Amino acid sequence: MTNDSYLSTNKSTDGLRRQPRQKRGKDRVEKILEAAAAVFDEVGYEAATTHQIAAKAGTAVGSLYQFFPDKASIFNTMELxxxxxxxxxxxxxxxxxxxxxxxxxxxxxxxxxxxxxxxxxxxxxxxxxxxxxxxxxxxxxxxxxxxxxxxxxxxxxxxxxxxxxxxxxxxxxxxxxxxxxxxxxxxxxxxxxxxxxxxxxxxxxxxxxxxxxxxxxxxxxLHDVMKVMICPHCYSKQVSKNGLRRGKQCYLCKDCRKQFVT
Known part of the structure; x- marks a missing residue:
């Protein structure tokens, strides 16, 4: 049994082949992602390889593959x-x-x-x-x-x-x-x-x-304008009070029927 036997075998929804459950595994994943960021920045996505990413992360490529099946899955996890x-x-x-x-x-x-x-x-x-x-x-x-x-x-x-x-x-x-x-x-x-x-x-x-x-x-x-109660949607002055919302006074425009809060 390997040191990573604690990993879940279910397919991850975020690009990971296996989800790390212990801190050591989680730290390794984050280190791989940061290494991938550096490699993608240096050589671009197309030229980057999993071997380069593993080397930058200071880990064996086999260890990388325990978490990520390929370069695309690493990138997808970075997206998320x-x-x-x-x-x-x-x-x-x-x-x-x-x-x-x-x-x-x-x-x-x-x-x-x-x-x-x-x-x-x-x-x-x-x-x-x-x-x-x-x-x-x-x-x-x-x-x-x-x-x-x-x-x-x-x-x-x-x-x-x-x-x-x-x-x-x-x-x-x-x-x-x-x-x-x-x-x-x-x-x-x-x-x-x-x-x-x-x-x-x-x-x-x-x-x-x-x-x-x-x-x-x-x-x-705006503070002065609101004192005369002009609808911010149609600029009508035909407005009426319409209850409170989170402690603020609500108003209803009689012309456009839209509500607004002061």
Whole structure:
């Protein structure tokens, strides 16, 4: 019986041939994934081999095969690890707490979360490969970009309820795609340049672009507008109170019949 007899023999749903149950096995899997990230970054997916990955991880190729049947399964597991980290980053963002902050402070918190995400070598390589070698992906597609757009649109809607759905979609799409372009450039640079671009350039870009829509002065004007109760969807003044939601007053527009919260 080998040292890895504690592994499950059931087929994994995340690219793994066997799921490690003990810490030693889990650590070995993570080491293989980080080694694969380094190899894919150095030579590209097509040129990479499982022998190179095993050597980089400091393990025998036979040990690698106990967890992964081939290179594609390693890549697929990296995809899912990255997806898990992105979802966790979104879930940990307290939208109601950050929307009341000054614009630059709000963007700073979001950008720091993104920067921390890309400190992980697997996430860095997944992002670069998605824009340079998309055909090898099995799990990640454009839906993740759309989820990011929807996530930002929700934040902007909370910050300025007067923005309609089309405005929210277009503004968020510009923010996400422009940020992704900077991130891609940053991840291809040295550590120092990468951190500078992720920490400052994206923040400056987003603050400058978003200021007219959700800036601090816009927030003050919005507060004054909401006092006279204008529907943020059709701009009608024919609104009435419609109960409370999470302690906030809800309103119903008599013209377009849509609800909104102040």
């Amino acid at each position: 690890r990255h997806t898990e980290r992105v979802k966790a980053m979104w879930a940990q963002t307290d939208v109601e707490a950050i929307v009341s902050l000054p614009l630059r402070q709000m963007i700073d918190l979001l950008v720091k979360a993104i920067s921390q995400l890309f400190e992980n070598p697997v996430s860095r390589v997944m992002f670069i490969q998605f824009y340079t070698n998309r055909q090898v992906f099995q799990s990640i597609d454009e839906s993740m970009t759309q989820e990011a757009i929807n996530f930002l649109a929700d934040i902007l809607q909370h910050r300025n309820p007067l923005l309609n759905d089309l405005q929210l979609s277009l503004i968020s799409e510009v923010c996400v795609h422009s940020s992704n372009a900077v991130i891609l450039s940053a991840l291809r640079n040295s550590d120092l340049q990468r951190r500078q671009m992720l920490a400052q350039e994206i923040e400056d870009l987003l603050v400058a672009y978003l200021e007219p829509y959700v800036g601090d002065t816009v927030g003050n004007k």
